[in-house]
Amino acid sequence: MTRCTPDTFDLDLTGAYAVILRACGMTFEGTEDEIEARAFQILWKPADGRPYSQVKPRLATAIELARRDGTIILSTVAA
Incomplete structure (x- = not known):
């Protein structure tokens, strides 16, 4: 079975992980x-x-993105 995903799929998912962090x-x-x-x-x-081992590469990238962009304070986002 071939996995068909757009080239940006991994980056988008990693970015989403960074936002969660x-x-x-x-x-x-x-x-x-x-x-x-x-x-x-x-x-x-x-x-x-x-x-x-399955998630380590994506995890490292998500950590770097989260560190770069800083904490999201949800109370200010909702306002």
């Missing part, structure tokens, strides 16, 4: 491993059963 108040203190573990916990709680 920002809206959840992701912090960037600690080692890179600690930061990745926090992001993994926010996006894919262990009960979801996704292997870390």
Whole structure:
């Protein structure tokens, strides 16, 4: 079975993950491993059963986007 997705699919999904991290108040203190573990916990709680190796490349990019763009404060967005 061939997977047909537009070229921008991965970037859009990664960007969405970054927005989730920002809206959840992701912090960037600690080692890179600690930061990745926090992001993994926010996006894919262990009960979801996704292997870390499957999401690691997208996770690293989402963390960088979230770090670059800063926290989203939902109370100001809704106003």
